[in-house]
Amino acid sequence: MPLLLDQIKLTHPHLYRSFSLLPDAEAHLRRIGELDRYWEQLEHPVPEVILPASALPKDAVLSGEYDLIYAGGTLSLLHAAVMAGKYGRKVMIFDRQRPAKSTRDWNISRPELLKLSAIGLFTESEVDSVILRRYKSGWVEFYQPDGSQKRLSMENVLDCAVDADKLLGLAAEKVTAAPGSTLLAGTTFLCCYQFPDHVVVKVEDRAHQVFYYKARVLVDVMGILSPIAMQLNDGLPQTHVCPTVGTIASGFEDVDFDIGEILLSTGPADLSSGSGRQFIWEGFPAEEDRYITYLFFYDEAVSLNDKSLLSLFETYFRTLPEYKKPGKEFTLHRPVYGIIPAYSHDGFNRTREIAADHIILFGDAASLGSPLTFCGFGSMVRNLEHLTADLDRALGENNLLKKHLEKISAYEPNVASMANLMKYMCFNSATDEPNFVNDLMNEVMVVLDELPERYRQAMFRDELKIEELMMVMLRVAWRYPKVLTATWEKLGVQGSFGFLKNLAGWAFSPVR
Numbered sequence: 280m281p282l283l284l285d286q287i288k289l290t291h292p293h294l295y296r297s298f299s300l301l302p303d304a305e306a307h308l309r310r311i312g313e314l315d316r317y318w319e320q321l322e323h324p325v326p327e328v329i330l331p332a333s334a335l336p337k338d339a340v341l342s343g344e345y346d347l348i349y350a351g352g353t354l355s356l357l358h359a360a361v362m363a364g365k366y367g368r369k370v371m372i373f374d375r376q377r378p379a380k381s382t383r384d385w386n387i388s389r390p391e392l393l394k395l396s397a398i399g400l401f402t403e404s405e406v407d408s409v410i411l412r413r414y415k416s417g418w419v420e421f422y423q424p425d426g427s428q429k430r431l432s433m434e435n436v437l438d439c440a441v442d443a444d445k446l447l448g449l450a451a452e453k454v455t456a457a458p459g460s461t462l463l464a465g466t467t468f469l470c471c472y473q474f475p476d477h478v479v480v481k482v483e484d485r486a487h488q489v490f491y492y493k494a495r496v497l498v499d500v501m502g503i504l505s506p507i508a509m510q511l512n513d514g515l516p517q518t519h520v521c522p523t524v525g526t527i528a529s530g531f532e533d534v535d536f537d538i539g540e541i542l543l544s545t546g547p548a549d550l551s552s553g554s555g556r557q558f559i560w561e562g563f564p565a566e567e568d569r570y571i572t573y574l575f576f577y578d579e580a581v582s583l584n585d586k587s588l589l590s591l592f593e594t595y596f597r598t599l600p601e602y603k604k605p606g607k608e609f610t611l612h613r614p615v616y617g618i619i620p621a622y623s624h625d626g627f628n629r630t631r632e633i634a635a636d637h638i639i640l641f642g643d644a645a646s647l648g649s650p651l652t653f654c655g656f657g658s659m660v661r662n663l664e665h666l667t668a669d670l671d672r673a674l675g676e677n678n679l680l681k682k683h684l685e686k687i688s689a690y691e692p693n694v695a696s697m698a699n700l701m702k703y704m705c706f707n708s709a710t711d712e713p714n715f716v717n718d719l720m721n722e723v724m725v726v727l728d729e730l731p732e733r734y735r736q737a738m739f740r741d742e743l744k745i746e747e748l749m750m751v752m753l754r755v756a757w758r759y760p761k762v763l764t765a766t767w768e769k770l771g772v773q774g775s776f777g778f779l780k781n782l783a784g785w786a787f788s789p790v791r
């Protein structure tokens with residue numbers, strides 16, 4: 280079989296050159312290809328993976344029985360470690376790759392991270408042991424052709440670089456230490472069968488051998504590729520996406536290891552594909568001399584733009600020197616990548632399906648995090664305490680039907696409202712001037728700069744209160760009236776009403 284690397288030599292020359300230096304390039308290209316199949320999935324008929332009990336083959340033999348089976352082995356580790364360690368539930372986690380191995384690293388603030396020790400999952404020193412580096416501050420800025428962009432600085436926002444694999448590894452140790460609980464690698468979810476009081480999960484191993492396991496609840500944590508989310512949401516599990524690629528590298532010429540570059544753009548929208556893309560960079564110092572850079576853009580899940588991670592990687596390697604200059608000692612250590620999901624709820628409350636009888640979705644499969652701030656990991660950390668306690672209670676009371684399970688969610692009305700702001704960051708050449716996203720965001724930065732620091736911290740930590748968002752929006756509209764026409768053009772009648780419904784839901788929510 281021809282090597283994947285050779286196949287991209289002519290089509291993606293910059294990516295080819297850079298990945299040729301990696302020992303595990305083929306494995307990464309396979310995972311990138313796996314994620315890029317998401318775009319095809321959106322166009323194909325939705326496969327049925329939640330099946331009635333009657334469809335279970337008569338000769339199916341159960342290989343094990345658990346309280347909870349987690350399909351997907353990333354954020355699931357945190358939830359499962361609490362369910363097994365604190366609540367004594369028997370859990371199984373399987374992943375088609377290796378559980379507790381991520382294709383990314385995470386940034387978060389230390390106070391947020393300490394929530395993991397507050398709920399008893401880790402000790403404070405375990406939490407500190409996964410922090411690779413802590414920065415003094417961070418900043419955000421959006422390109423202005425005349426160099427007048429406002430650089431908005433802030434402290435205690437995404438200022439800790441976390442070793443994701445180490446954190447997940449610690450959680451994995453806690454899962455396997457619990458009697459009867461287990462982790463399975465190289466195991467792919469195929470489908471599940473719903474019985475009145477349980478679910479049977481069908482999986483296959485790398486040799487295509489099929490196994491059946493029984494659980495009281497199947498926890499779907501398969502991320503953006505979740506076939507369960509696809510079926511429950513009629514083939515459109517996300518309304519918006521944020522394709523993201525980057526690397527962990529060392530040897531840049533111009534890096535400040537005390538500062539996080541939270542968001543920045545270096546030019547107007549790129550018009551070479553579909554309706555156009557406003558590229559945004561991020562730069563975060565990691566351990567020792569390593570530095571993480573990301574390139575991404577916001578878009579609708581279904582659009583004419585080329586959203587493949589493969590071509591975004593080509594753009595990344597081609598344009599990286601415009602952002603950070605690789606020096607003579609430049610070394611690529613590892614690529615990081617993924618598709619960050621977003622869902623715009625057209626209602627006063629959550630409208631996305633996140634549960635079925637004996638099935639519940641968490642993490643990116645549930646798509647309830649904020650795409651604006653990238654913080655899917657942060658969302659799990661913030662909500663872990665109630666996501667575990669509520670599920671344990673549901674198991675105890677045997678309330679495992681959809682109507683009960685769907686109440687256990689990381690839905691936050693403020694995050695849902697804030698997600699509307701992402702729509703302004705989806706560039707559209709039909710309605711927007713090439714520098715529209717930068718001009719608007721620059722005004723937001725000016726407004727935030729005039730307000731007390733807690734506004735910007737709250738905005739970038741998904742903790743903004745409704746009256747604070749109103750204050751920001753009114754000030755931006757006053758300074759930059761074009762945002763009113765943009766609202767009409769970009770959100771339309773339905774989107775504008777959707778935004779108002781989200782705000783009303785937030786205003787009347789007990790969690791304000």
Ligand SMILES: Cc1cc2nc3c(=O)[nH]c(=O)nc-3n(C[C@H](O)[C@H](O)[C@H](O)COP(=O)(O)OP(=O)(O)OC[C@H]3O[C@@H](n4cnc5c(N)ncnc54)[C@H](O)[C@@H]3O)c2cc1C
Nearest residue numbers: 351353354375386467468501502617642643654655656657
């Ligand atoms: C580049 C990048 C940087 C990020 N940085 C941050 C950050 O700084 N801070 C933050 O809070 N968030 C960040 N995020 C978001 C965060 O990484 C995600 O929200 C988080 O990884 C979601 O975890 P998950 O377990 O829900 O899904 P995933 O991480 O996508 O994991 C899903 C798992 O399911 C497995 N799987 C899929 N299909 C199957 C199947 N059929 N059978 C078996 N297994 C399957 C996959 O192999 C995978 O291991 C970032 C995301 C990206 C892409």
